[in-house]
Amino acid sequence: MTCFIKEEYYRFIFDNTMDAILLTTPDGRIHHANNAAWEMFQRTDEDFQKEGRAGVIDPEDPNLERMLRERMEKGFVTGELTFIRKDGIGFIGQFTSSLFNDENNETWTAIIIRDVTESKKLERKLKEANDKLKDLAYIDYLTGVLNRRALIDRLGQEMERSKREFKPLSLILLDIDSFKEINDTYGHLTGDQVLKAFARSIKESLRTYDILGRFGGDEFLICLPDTDFDSAIDIAERIRKNIAKIEVQKGDVVIKLSSSAGITYYDHNSIEDLDTLISKVDYIMYRSKEKKNSIYTSI
Secondary structure, three states: OHHHHHHHHHHHHHHHOOOEEEEEOOOOOEEEEOHHHHHHHOOOHHHHHHHOHHHHEOOOOOOHHHHHHHHHHHOEEEEEEEEEOOOOOEEEEEEEEEEEEOOOOOEEEEEEEEEOHHHHHHHHHHHHHHHHHHHHHHEOOOOOOEOHHHHHHHHHHHHHHHHHHOOOEEEEEEEEOOHHHHHHHHOHHHHHHHHHHHHHHHHHHOOOOOEEEEEEOOEEEEEEEOOOHHHHHHHHHHHHHHHOOOEEEEOOEEEEOOEEEEEEEEOOOOOOOHHHHHHHHHHHHHHHHHOOOOEEEOO
16 A cells, blocks of 8 residues: 555656656667656657657767766766757757666666756846946947956056067057047037047957057057067058048048057066056157157157
C-alpha cells in the first residue's frame, strides 16, 4: 500500500510539473515524457519514442557531445542545449540530466528541461539597455565621440602604455574658428550641425586606433598612439584639409569652416603628467589662433 501511494505521488509530480521531463536510456531512446514535454516539444509519447534524442536535440549543437561525455563520467550534467520542436523551430533549453539504476540494475536517464527562450530575450534586451547606458556615460550625446571624462581616462591609459612600451604618443587639440560668431549669427541649432560635421570630418580623417573626444565646447582632442611628432603634423594637415571641405547649409547661405590646431609630443621618458600635457597642447592651440596659423606645433 505504501509503495502504491509513493508511486502515485511521483506520478502526480511527473505529470504536473511545469518543466519538461524525459525518461530515457543512455543510448538516446526516449521511453516516456510528461505533459509539459508534450506541450513544449509539440509531440506525443509515440513521437518521442519514434524519434528519440536525435529528434529533439539539435545534433549540430557544439555542446552536445561534451555534455554526453560529462554525464557518463560524473553521472549528471547541467547546462544549455538547442532543442527542436516538432515544427522544426529550435529553442534554448536549460536542462539537468542524471543517470540512475532501477531495481533490475538497468541504467536510465532523467532529463528535466526548461525553455529559457524568453529569459534569453530579456537578457539580451537588458544587455542592450546597459550598453546604451554605458554609451551615455562615455559618449558625447551630440557628436558621438568620446566625452571629456572618457577621453581623459583613455589618454591616461595611453600615456602609461607609452611609458611601458617606450612608444611615441602625440596630441592634437583643435577648435572651430569663429564658432561663437556662427552660433550668434545662425543660432544654436546650426551651431550643433557645425559641431557634428566638424567631429565627423575629424573622425573620418583618423586611423582606426586613434582616439577622438570632445574636450569642451568646440574643442576636440585627438590622441595619436604610436605616432611621432612628424607623423602627427601630417595627420593634422590632413584633418585641416578635410575640414576646409565642410559645407553646412543654412537657408541660402553655405557656411564654410576652418580650424586652429595645436600639436605636441609626449616623450615616454618625460616626467610630465596628464594635466601638464593637456595644458601644453591647449596653450599651443591658442598660440595658433594668435598667430592666425591653422596649425601650430611644439615638442
